Amino acid sequence: MTGWYPTKGHLKVRPVPVLGEPWPGIPVRGRNAAGRADVCWLSVAPGLTPHGLRHTHKTLMEELGTPAKLADERMGHADGSVQARYTHVTAVMRARLLDGLTHLWEAAASERRAMAPRSPVAVLDRLLTGRD
Incomplete structure (x- = not known):
């Protein structure tokens, strides 16, 4: 998992928004997903795996x-x-x-x-x- 959604149709690469609970988080989907999310699954450092x-x-x-x-x-x-x-x-x-x-x-x-x-x-x- 990279923490990013891949390009799809007209959507560009973007962070995966998630709810912080239950740990380790659940992806938020649908309209305004980023606005409803607590956090995102981005690396703490670029390229960290x-x-x-x-x-x-x-x-x-x-x-x-x-x-x-x-x-x-x-x-x-x-x-x-x-x-x-x-x-x-x-x-x-x-x-x-x-x-x-x-x-x-x-x-x-x-x-x-x-x-x-x-x-x-x-x-x-x-x-x-x-x-x-």
């Missing part, structure tokens, strides 16, 4: 110094090397990665909150406002 997010996650793990064995496990990769056979993921490795990713998430949420403290999408709004 689920595959691109995997690359970003891998890069973040590299920056955090995540051991290759744990990074491969998270990415769903199998390493058949001799080194992989004698290396094991430990609770300490997982805790360090969790701490690092949590720190990155909190920094990103803080930046998002500075741009707009609320969201029409309930799950994001709860995260931004600290409500359970």
Whole structure:
């Protein structure tokens, strides 16, 4: 999914308008769909795809110094090397990665909150406002 409707007849390429609830949103169709929508399914960055997010996650793990064995496990990769056979993921490795990713998430949420403290999408709004 790209977040865009393709060209069709006289209609040009346009964002997919959605209702924010239920998560992850339902496309709004018909007259004034964009006016009735809460949000749209556009990428947070041009060209960002689920595959691109995997690359970003891998890069973040590299920056955090995540051991290759744990990074491969998270990415769903199998390493058949001799080194992989004698290396094991430990609770300490997982805790360090969790701490690092949590720190990155909190920094990103803080930046998002500075741009707009609320969201029409309930799950994001709860995260931004600290409500359970």
